[in-house]
Amino acid sequence: MKLKIKNLNFSTGVPVCILNQKSADLLGVKINGRILLKKGDISLFSITDISNDFVNEKEIGLSYEVSQRLNLKDNAEIDVLLSSPPKSLVFIKKKMNGEKLSQKEINLIIKETVNNSLSESEISLFISSMYQKGMDIKETIFLINAILKSGKSIKLNNKGIVVDKHCIGGIPGNRTTPIVVSICASAGLIFPKSSSRAITTSAGTADVVESVAKVDFSVSEIKKIIQKTNACLIWGGSLELIPADEKIISIEKTLNIDPESQLLASIMAKKLALGAKYILIDIPYGENAKFNKKRALELKNKFEILGRHYKKIMRVVLTSGDQPIGNGIGPVLEMIDIIKVLSQSQDRPLDLEKKCIYLSGEILEMTHKSKKGKGQELAKELLTSGKAFEKFKEIIKAQKGDLNRLKFAKYKKDILAERTGKIKFLDNKKINSLGRIAGAPFDKSAGLFLYKHLGDDVKKGEKLITLYSESKSRIKASINFLKEQKPILY
Incomplete structure (x- = not known):
C-alpha cells in the first residue's frame, strides 16, 4: 500500500506511525501492530496507532522518531507493508528457558532491536531473561560483537595513545570522568570518551556534560572534535555509534535492572567502538554500593578476561563505594563540582579531586606517560x-x-540538622532516589547538594542538604521522602 507522509510534530519515545482506520483495515493491522515502511533503499519497522483525527485514508502520520530516521518531506509517497512477527522471538524464549545462545542468534536479536522489529515489551523480555538466567562469558562476547556490528566504529587517524575509562555506576555524584579525561588529554593522550545517561542514579556523565554542551554527534563530527582537542565527552547512544546499546539501556531504566552481561557488553562495546588500546575500569564496592567486594572481584576477573580476548591493555581497580563522592547530585550540580575541582576553587570537593588524581595516575602509569609510582604526582601537576x-x-x-x-533550579529548600551528632551512614540508593524525585536527570538543574560526609560532625540547625527542583510539588515530595526514608543517619 502506498501512502503519503504526514510528519507530525510530536515525540512518542519510540517510532510510531498513525494510520486511518480504513488504511489499517486494508493492511490488516491493529493498534500496537507492526508495519514496515519502505522508500528506495530506506526501510524502517514501526509500531502503529490508529486515528481518523490525525490522518485521512491516503496518509500515514509519522512521529518525530520516524520522521528523523526517514528524513522525508510531507506528501512524499512511501510503501507501507504489514510486518510479520520478529524471527528473534524464538531465541528470546530460548534464553528465558535458561538455554545458551549462539553468535548468530544474538546477532538477530540485536539487529531486530535496532531496526525496531522488536517492541519494547519484547526487548524487556530479553533484558529480563539476561537478568534472571544470566549469560556466560562466551555469550557476553557474542553480545559485545553483536552490539558493535549494529553500529559504527571510529578509526582515528591520530598516531597517539588511545585510552578510555569507565566507572560502574550506582554511587551518587562520583563524576570523575570529565576531570580524568581533561587531565589525561592535557598530558597528550587521546581520550575519546563515550558515556551513558543515568540508569539508576540522578545523573550519568552524558547528562552532566549536556548541561553545558552538546553530546550527540555523528561519527565524522566526533573525529573532528578529537582531532581538535585530543578528546571528546559524548553520549554513547548516537544513532551511528552503538544504537543497540542505548536502546537496551533506555528500557533497563524503566525496568530498573542492569543485567551483568549487558553491563559488561555495554562498557566493552563503547571502548572497542572508539578504538581504545588502554582501558581503566573503576568498580566501586561496599555494602552500600552496587557490588560487595566478592562480586566486585568476580566482575574484575570478567573484565580482565574480556580485555585479553580483545587484546586490550586493561587495568581494573576497586574503589570505596560506601558513600556519595562530591557534593552535587544531579547534572548541573555535578558540573559545578567538576568546574570547582578543575579551577581549583577553595570550596572544591576534595574527595572527588583525590579520586580523580588516583584514576588519572593509573592511566598515566599504564600508558608510560609517567614512571611507575609517579602517575598521581603528574596528574596533580x-x-x-x-x-x-x-x-x-x-x-x-x-x-x-x-x-x-x-x-x-527555580526552587530550592535547605534541610537542617534536627540535632547535634556525627554522620554514621549515607544510603546511596536512597540519595539517588531523592535526586530523581527532585527531577534529576531529566530536569538538568534538579537534584541536591550534600554538605556532610561519613564521620563529619553535625550541629543542630546546620545545613545537611539543599534540594533543587523546577517544581514546588517535587520539592514537597522530596521532603516527604526524606522524612519517611531517612537516607542520612547521624
Whole structure:
C-alpha cells in the first residue's frame, strides 16, 4: 500500500506511525501492530496507532522518531507493508528457558532491536531473561560483537595513545570522568570518551556534560572534535555509534535492572567502538554500593578476561563505594563540582579531586606517560597548573558548549540538622532516589547538594542538604521522602 507522509510534530519515545482506520483495515493491522515502511533503499519497522483525527485514508502520520530516521518531506509517497512477527522471538524464549545462545542468534536479536522489529515489551523480555538466567562469558562476547556490528566504529587517524575509562555506576555524584579525561588529554593522550545517561542514579556523565554542551554527534563530527582537542565527552547512544546499546539501556531504566552481561557488553562495546588500546575500569564496592567486594572481584576477573580476548591493555581497580563522592547530585550540580575541582576553587570537593588524581595516575602509569609510582604526582601537576581546566574548556567549546550555560533550579529548600551528632551512614540508593524525585536527570538543574560526609560532625540547625527542583510539588515530595526514608543517619 502506498501512502503519503504526514510528519507530525510530536515525540512518542519510540517510532510510531498513525494510520486511518480504513488504511489499517486494508493492511490488516491493529493498534500496537507492526508495519514496515519502505522508500528506495530506506526501510524502517514501526509500531502503529490508529486515528481518523490525525490522518485521512491516503496518509500515514509519522512521529518525530520516524520522521528523523526517514528524513522525508510531507506528501512524499512511501510503501507501507504489514510486518510479520520478529524471527528473534524464538531465541528470546530460548534464553528465558535458561538455554545458551549462539553468535548468530544474538546477532538477530540485536539487529531486530535496532531496526525496531522488536517492541519494547519484547526487548524487556530479553533484558529480563539476561537478568534472571544470566549469560556466560562466551555469550557476553557474542553480545559485545553483536552490539558493535549494529553500529559504527571510529578509526582515528591520530598516531597517539588511545585510552578510555569507565566507572560502574550506582554511587551518587562520583563524576570523575570529565576531570580524568581533561587531565589525561592535557598530558597528550587521546581520550575519546563515550558515556551513558543515568540508569539508576540522578545523573550519568552524558547528562552532566549536556548541561553545558552538546553530546550527540555523528561519527565524522566526533573525529573532528578529537582531532581538535585530543578528546571528546559524548553520549554513547548516537544513532551511528552503538544504537543497540542505548536502546537496551533506555528500557533497563524503566525496568530498573542492569543485567551483568549487558553491563559488561555495554562498557566493552563503547571502548572497542572508539578504538581504545588502554582501558581503566573503576568498580566501586561496599555494602552500600552496587557490588560487595566478592562480586566486585568476580566482575574484575570478567573484565580482565574480556580485555585479553580483545587484546586490550586493561587495568581494573576497586574503589570505596560506601558513600556519595562530591557534593552535587544531579547534572548541573555535578558540573559545578567538576568546574570547582578543575579551577581549583577553595570550596572544591576534595574527595572527588583525590579520586580523580588516583584514576588519572593509573592511566598515566599504564600508558608510560609517567614512571611507575609517579602517575598521581603528574596528574596533580596537570590539575593544579590549570592545564587540565584549559583542556576541559577546549573540549566543551568543540562540542558547541559554554560553561556559562549552567542554569539553576527555580526552587530550592535547605534541610537542617534536627540535632547535634556525627554522620554514621549515607544510603546511596536512597540519595539517588531523592535526586530523581527532585527531577534529576531529566530536569538538568534538579537534584541536591550534600554538605556532610561519613564521620563529619553535625550541629543542630546546620545545613545537611539543599534540594533543587523546577517544581514546588517535587520539592514537597522530596521532603516527604526524606522524612519517611531517612537516607542520612547521624
